[in-house]
Amino acid sequence: MLDVYAPVAPLFILAILVGGIILILSRLMGPSKPHARKVATYESGMRPIGPAVRRLPVQFHRVGMLFILFDIEVIFFIPWALVFRDLGFYGLAVMGVFFYVLLIGLAYEWFAGGLEWEQ
Amino acid sequence: MVKTRENISTKPFSEWEGSIDELKGLVSDKAMTGESMLLNMGPQHPSTHGVLRVVLELEGEEIVTAIPDVGYLHTGIEKNMEAKTYEKSIVMTDRTDYLNPMGNGLVYNLAIEKIINLEVPERAQIIRVILTELTRINSHLVWLGIHGLDLGVTSTMTYCFREREILLDLFELVSGQRMMSTYFRPGGLWRDVPEEFEGAVQFILNIFPQKIDDYEALLTRNPVFIDRTQGIGFMSAEEALAYGLSGPTLRASGINFDIRKVQPYSGYENYDFDVPVGEHGDVYDRYLLRMEEMRQSLRIVEQGLKKLKPGPFRSDNRKYVPPPRAELGRSMEAVIHHFKLWTEGFRPPVGEVYQVIEGPRGELGCYLVSDGSPYPWRVHFRDPSFVHIGALQHMAKNHFLADLVAIIGSIDIVLGGCDR
Amino acid sequence: MEQLYIDLENYLGIGTDSVPEVVRLAIAVLVLGTIFLLAPILTIWVERKVAARFQNRIGPNRTGPYGLLQSFADVLKLIGKEQIMPAHADRIPFLFAPLLMVVSVIMITAVIPLMPNYIGADLSIGALYFVAIGSLSTIAVVMAGWGSNNKYALLGAFRTVAQLISYEIPLVFSLLVPVLFAGTMSMVGITQAQADLDYWYIFLAPASFLIFLFSNLAEIGRTPFDLLEAESELVAGYQIEYSAMPWGMFMLSEFLHAFLIGPLVAVLFLGGWDGPFAEDVPVLGVVYLVIKSMAVYFLGMWMRATLPRFRIDQLMEFNWKFLVPLSIANLLIASFLWELFPEPAGGGLVDNFPRFIVMGGSSLFTLMVGLEFLRRKSVEDRERIARLIDEKNYPLATADQTGVAGD
Numbered sequence: 001m002l003d004v005y006a007p008v009a010p011l012f013i014l015a016i017l018v019g020g021i022i023l024i025l026s027r028l029m030g031p032s033k034p035h036a037r038k039v040a041t042y043e044s045g046m047r048p049i050g051p052a053v054r055r056l057p058v059q060f061h062r063v064g065m066l067f068i069l070f071d072i073e074v075i076f077f078i079p080w081a082l083v084f085r086d087l088g089f090y091g092l093a094v095m096g097v098f099f100y101v102l103l104i105g106l107a108y109e110w111f112a113g114g115l116e117w118e119q
Numbered sequence: 120m121v122k123t124r125e126n127i128s129t130k131p132f133s134e135w136e137g138s139i140d141e142l143k144g145l146v147s148d149k150a151m152t153g154e155s156m157l158l159n160m161g162p163q164h165p166s167t168h169g170v171l172r173v174v175l176e177l178e179g180e181e182i183v184t185a186i187p188d189v190g191y192l193h194t195g196i197e198k199n200m201e202a203k204t205y206e207k208s209i210v211m212t213d214r215t216d217y218l219n220p221m222g223n224g225l226v227y228n229l230a231i232e233k234i235i236n237l238e239v240p241e242r243a244q245i246i247r248v249i250l251t252e253l254t255r256i257n258s259h260l261v262w263l264g265i266h267g268l269d270l271g272v273t274s275t276m277t278y279c280f281r282e283r284e285i286l287l288d289l290f291e292l293v294s295g296q297r298m299m300s301t302y303f304r305p306g307g308l309w310r311d312v313p314e315e316f317e318g319a320v321q322f323i324l325n326i327f328p329q330k331i332d333d334y335e336a337l338l339t340r341n342p343v344f345i346d347r348t349q350g351i352g353f354m355s356a357e358e359a360l361a362y363g364l365s366g367p368t369l370r371a372s373g374i375n376f377d378i379r380k381v382q383p384y385s386g387y388e389n390y391d392f393d394v395p396v397g398e399h400g401d402v403y404d405r406y407l408l409r410m411e412e413m414r415q416s417l418r419i420v421e422q423g424l425k426k427l428k429p430g431p432f433r434s435d436n437r438k439y440v441p442p443p444r445a446e447l448g449r450s451m452e453a454v455i456h457h458f459k460l461w462t463e464g465f466r467p468p469v470g471e472v473y474q475v476i477e478g479p480r481g482e483l484g485c486y487l488v489s490d491g492s493p494y495p496w497r498v499h500f501r502d503p504s505f506v507h508i509g510a511l512q513h514m515a516k517n518h519f520l521a522d523l524v525a526i527i528g529s530i531d532i533v534l535g536g537c538d539r
Numbered sequence: 540m541e542q543l544y545i546d547l548e549n550y551l552g553i554g555t556d557s558v559p560e561v562v563r564l565a566i567a568v569l570v571l572g573t574i575f576l577l578a579p580i581l582t583i584w585v586e587r588k589v590a591a592r593f594q595n596r597i598g599p600n601r602t603g604p605y606g607l608l609q610s611f612a613d614v615l616k617l618i619g620k621e622q623i624m625p626a627h628a629d630r631i632p633f634l635f636a637p638l639l640m641v642v643s644v645i646m647i648t649a650v651i652p653l654m655p656n657y658i659g660a661d662l663s664i665g666a667l668y669f670v671a672i673g674s675l676s677t678i679a680v681v682m683a684g685w686g687s688n689n690k691y692a693l694l695g696a697f698r699t700v701a702q703l704i705s706y707e708i709p710l711v712f713s714l715l716v717p718v719l720f721a722g723t724m725s726m727v728g729i730t731q732a733q734a735d736l737d738y739w740y741i742f743l744a745p746a747s748f749l750i751f752l753f754s755n756l757a758e759i760g761r762t763p764f765d766l767l768e769a770e771s772e773l774v775a776g777y778q779i780e781y782s783a784m785p786w787g788m789f790m791l792s793e794f795l796h797a798f799l800i801g802p803l804v805a806v807l808f809l810g811g812w813d814g815p816f817a818e819d820v821p822v823l824g825v826v827y828l829v830i831k832s833m834a835v836y837f838l839g840m841w842m843r844a845t846l847p848r849f850r851i852d853q854l855m856e857f858n859w860k861f862l863v864p865l866s867i868a869n870l871l872i873a874s875f876l877w878e879l880f881p882e883p884a885g886g887g888l889v890d891n892f893p894r895f896i897v898m899g900g901s902s903l904f905t906l907m908v909g910l911e912f913l914r915r916k917s918v919e920d921r922e923r924i925a926r927l928i929d930e931k932n933y934p935l936a937t938a939d940q941t942g943v944a945g946d
Contacts, residue, residue, distance in 0.1 A: 011571070018645065022787075030620050033621065036626075041689050042774075048159070048690065057697065082718065095874070106867075180694070346850075
């Protein structure tokens with residue numbers, strides 16, 4: 001059954017080879033004369049103040065949470081969509097209930113202000 | 120010794136950091152402890168219109184404080200002018216606000232004419248008005264192109280610069296230079312306009328209204344553009360006055376103040392034009408207003424072209440204005456005047472004047488002090504860009520990082536003018 | 540894949556049995572990979588030319604005929620440039636990000652059905668594979684942004700995470716509509732289903748098509764969704780510290796990904812290689828696919844030349860408050876109507892006409908309702924802002940916050 005995946009493996013190898021060769025070629029062909037100013041972090045020509053690697057702002061976390069919730073729900077939809085023709089109205093009714101719950105969740109999120117960027 | 124990557128990366132990061140001490144008192148305590156992010160936007164940044172540096176304190180994407188820092192394009196133009204005679208320093212004025220060369224030349228010459236009480240012939244006045252208004256359109260075209268680019272519309276820039284070429288060709292036609300024209304002189308103009316001038320201006324009048332409609336078709340009702348600009352960078356009328364804003368940025372806040380109407384110069388009182396006034400004081404209103412200003416400028420140019428009659432193009436006051444070339448062969452007096460003017464320069468009476476005009480960006484003033492010598496004792500330009508940058512901190516508060524770019528675009532700063 | 544190799548063999552005159560399976564696979568993959576790696580180089584040329592025409596320019600015209608070799612010249616130039624590693628970069632993520640990006644995009648090419656029987660791998664989950672592997676580039680972008688030790692890059696990476704994962708939701712929901720119609724996730728199966736039906740799914744679900752297109756534009760980060768590399772704000776976002784070929788690889792994979800969106804949309808909604816005589820003359824299938832892909836690609840270029848960029852909060856609201864509910868509603872309506880109006884036995888264009896009206900119409904109707912809702916909301920927002928300004932208590936800036944205006 002996994003036979004169909006066979007071409008993916010050589011493609012993966014090809015992709016890594018192409019990427020790697022280009023990178024190594026570029027490293028070999030290009031000059032390398034680093035000095036302090038050149039390798040300094042770009043921040044519009046000024047010395048950066050404070051570290052660059054820092055916490056994510058909370059809005060991005062919220063988006064991440066929303067994504068995980070919806071993505072899990074999407075996973076339930078995929079098998080349903082595949083066997084939808086065989087299930088007929090029964091499948092539609094069952095999924096309708098699921099839809100309903102999902103939409104309630106979305107509506108709650110909406111009215112609670114979870115979809116706003118600013119709090 | 121050239122530092123290699125190895126001995127850099129072994130150094131702790133703190134040695135490569137800028138110092139936070141210089142920002143003490145300017146940013147919040149959270150930034151001092153490193154909790155919120157301090158970000159340098161500029162001087163080497165694509166959307167700070169040259170070399171403006173804005174130190175941003177960011178909470179995520181939101182701006183807590185934006186501290187503008189100017190001076191990266193300081194070229195000492197004002198100081199340099201003190202070492203040149205009045206006539207020779209005209210060339211320096213073009214280099215301040217490089218998008219408004221005719222306007223800078225005009226305000227400086229008006230100041231000189233004011234201090235020595237020099238009359239300017241009618242024809243020169245009209246040509247000055249036509250060229251200054253075309254410079255306003257030129258400046259607004261650059262503003263629109265870059266403003267669009269700031270907001271992510273890549274196409275406006277090429278469209279606007281296409282039309283700007285026509286204007287620059289006209290400036291080249293009259294002065295021999297596309298941008299640094301140095302065309303206006305005390306008492307009139309450097310030389311009379313060539314024969315093709317009227318045809319070239321008429322051509323501009325014919326095609327520009329359609330072009331401005333085209334830009335508006337691209338942006339004015341574009342929902343993304345409206346969302347990005349409406350309610351952004353808001354200044355109320357009181358605040359705009361308190362910050363000393365002028366020009367389109369002030370008028371967008373609902374204050375009808377245009378120096379061409381309030382203190383007419385160069386015969387602006389003889390032209391019929393409207394001053395568009397906004398009501399919301401946001402980026403979108405400033406956009407609409409500048410678009411309308413371009414149309415009004417075309418109206419002024421059209422009227423000026425109708426009024427243009429043959430006549431002298433500069434004053435015949437030989438004490439201050441050089442005689443025509445043809446006279447040099449016939450008149451000894453002309454030779455003496457010529458010699459005196461080009462070696463020593465003229466000596467205006469002792470005194471000080473302040474002259475304002477309505478530049479494309481706002482109130483453009485020139486403060487001139489004469490001590491009776493051929494060199495100006497002090498020249499100072501009140502450039503609207505500098506004043507507007509002062510209001511940036513207030514306008515950018517609580518906006519997103521992306522909005523700051525729109526706001527900087529909307530107040531239309533030119534760092535050459537700001538730093539002088 | 541097998542078909543591709545057998546055709547190759549016949550063309551070259553080699554016996555089928557004399558070559559081991561592995562070598563066959565390798566050759567076929569090599570051919571496929573080369574086709575798809577050369578495609579973006581041509582696409583970049585097309586993009587540059589079209590963008591130039593939009594902007595009243597000429598575009599590249601010096602290198603080779605019509606400037607066709609410009610991209611090759613660019614690649615050669617980039618290979619000869621210096622790779623700069625920022626002093627305090629996190630080396631491993633920084634170095635591997637471009638590689639991961641390229642790998643993830645090249646892997647996608649496996650499931651594009653070029654013509655009847657020509658596909659890298661006919662996976663039963665082809666469409667899902669496309670989306671899943673495609674979103675690996677998110678990780679590459681985060682690695683690049685995090686590893687660069689640069690605030691602009693980090694902001695770009697934050698935005699990328701938020702944008703790419705958000706737009707995945709409407710993407711998958713609208714992807715499910717053709718899957719539901721065809722009853723399979725295999726790219727070949729979906730194409731074949733449309734070829735058998737003599738009509739394309741865009742007629743049944745035009746709204747889903749549009750949602751899918753927009754979410755895909757957001758996934759690949761093109762204007763108006765190019766926040767992750769907004770050059771006027773973040774300079775170039777996550778790419779800011781990259782130079783030479785690592786940067787070139789980001790650009791290459793971005794263009795390849797953008798190009799591959801075309802075939803994906805074409806397969807799911809526009810019938811893939813389906814077209815007159817495509818079953819008899821397979822080469823025509825490639826032509827149809829390329830035409831359809833380029834039509835989709837052209838839409839992207841058009842928007843890129845016309846529209847300003849969204850702001851991050853507008854981007855999120857557009858997704859969560861417009862695209863997500865709309866795509867869910869569309870899926871629900873499409874499934875319900877599919878049950879209500881089963882496929883007619885004949886399956887021709889004429890027999891299906893009532894279904895086009897009902898299903899396409901209701902799909903468009905939902906879109907219109909959504910757009911009207913969006914329009915009303917934005918008008919409301921503008922009025923609210925205008926009112927607040929009139930009342931002089933606009934929250935964004937007030938006089939006493941700075942203490943200057945009040946004096």
